[in-house]
Amino acid sequence: MLKPLATATRELLRLDGLWDFAVDTAVGERPWAGPLDTRLEAAVPASYNDLFTDSAIREHVGWVWYQRRVRVPRGWSGDRVLLRLDAATHEGRVYVDDVLVAEHIGGYTPFEADITERVTAGQEFRLTIGVNNELTNVTIPPGTIIVTEDGRRQQKYHHDFYNYAGLARSVWLYSVPPAHIQDITVVTGLDSTTATVQYEIETSEPAAVRVRILDAEGAEVAVGQGASGTLRIEDVTPWRPGAAYLYDLVAEIVDGAEVRDTYPQSFGVRTVEVRDTRFLINGEPFYFTGFGKHEDTPVRGKGHDDAYLVHDFQLMEWMGANSFRTTHYPYAEEVLDFADRHGIVVIDETAAVGLNLAVQGGLTGRPHPPTYSEDTLNDDTRAAHARAVRELIGRDKNHPSVVMWCVANEPSTHEDGAREYFEPLVELTRKLDPTRPVCSTASLLTTHENDRIADLFDVVCLNRYYGWYLANGDLTTAEALMDAELRAWVDKLGKPVLMTEYGADTLPGLHSVWDQPWTEEYQVAYLAANHRAFDRCEAVVGEHVWNFADFQTSPGIHRVDGNRKGVFTRERRPKAAAHALRARWTPLSGRKPSTDA
Structure with a gap:
């Protein structure tokens, strides 16, 4: 699907701005059948959750409705008229006047409808968009909805970022010739x-x-x-x-x-190849420096913001970061366009996060249901996952900045059913694009001994938190654990290893003369201990710190106002770790650090 562009034969209108807005419990059964009965307005693009002071809207589970009137330019007579949504998280339905013209499941990829037969050049129509934030065992990402004793619906999920929803990216009306x-x-x-x-x-x-x-x-x-x-x-x-x-x-x-x-x-003209334990771009070894990020800013939530886009890339350039992973979903196309123009390398990831019921067992110490079964992640889940892979590659295949596809983040790959679930997805990814390497990231619960799918991928991608979730406060032990694990993976598979996550929660302004977790000094020391281990392993081809900036999560005892592992605050103010990373990364310029460390 081509991104809408204005050309000599095409025109487009961006329909961003303020739309009438209501949650499904505040309107009738057919809110698209007439003017939306509401006093609320919501900004597009933006997640709706943080716009309002009503907590019932913020934590709403189900459908919400956006509406506005649109005038078709009078010069479009004789052309086809298309309506495109860059994203609707996680399910969207589109109505022109009272007619359903498009529906789509999947919160981070675009969809569109040809509405030529429903509209007239020079005249207005009523545009209503429903967006549903529900996650179930057959959605990507998955989740569970529970109903409390007093009848409230609550969304539960296993990914560690807030389930922002709504129209977080632009809505377009555009024209194309009849033959296009x-x-x-x-x-x-x-x-x-x-x-x-x-x-x-x-x-x-x-x-x-x-x-x-x-x-x-x-x-x-x-x-x-x-x-x-x-x-x-x-x-x-x-x-x-x-x-x-x-x-x-x-x-x-x-x-x-x-x-x-x-x-x-x-x-862009460039080649990508994995050879032995090296990652090559244009035949030259490349060393990744950068981050896992999030589309997450105050008030907008996951709403795309060009100002934050520019500033975030400026901060990455200032630090010497040359790459990032689109954790944990496809980012707005504007982000990849910017990366293309500025030479930033991207690992492009589907929204398949939270495919790991073993995590809840790890947190609670109780037995957990199997991740892969008819009642949990099943054939329907894999079909939704395959659709997400198709749509990701279909949208992003021409971006030179994208050098690797990531099919999932931290799935449970040590359980029965893991290989049966993932092998067809990896085969599909390679069939759709045989030119780029394929990866998935391994959680702490997945080791070189129990993993069942790492051989399917081109690069071993590890999310590891020695010194934080394990050996917290003991960086000597943490460094030794990292050394041992890196050697074990290389000995087993002989593939490049990319550290796709490592990090420590840090409160800005908290200081100590000791190795005290949560302090800025500990974050710096934690990163340094990891870097020493990376530098000793020749097969390590890069390091992506978790995270670029603090981000919002579901509230709970494990998080205080979100995840604080960012080297910048949510408002993009640097912690001490940002300066330490700048000192390490700036001299590298995509080269592997010296192994003399």
């Missing part, structure tokens, strides 16, 4: 100074297609005919980490000399 380009796939190869560019173009109907490749200055460097083919770029400028260079593949539907539709798909 529907999708573009670009795959690049690199041989010395020559690039190959394989392309496939899908059109709404059979049509003649012309392709032109333009360099960053707009000069034409290759041309082709037909909906698929391979072009060559001589004296190519590759896309490199920290040195982004983008080309445009301009696809055109032509009728003689007339261009009926045109769409420019940006791309």
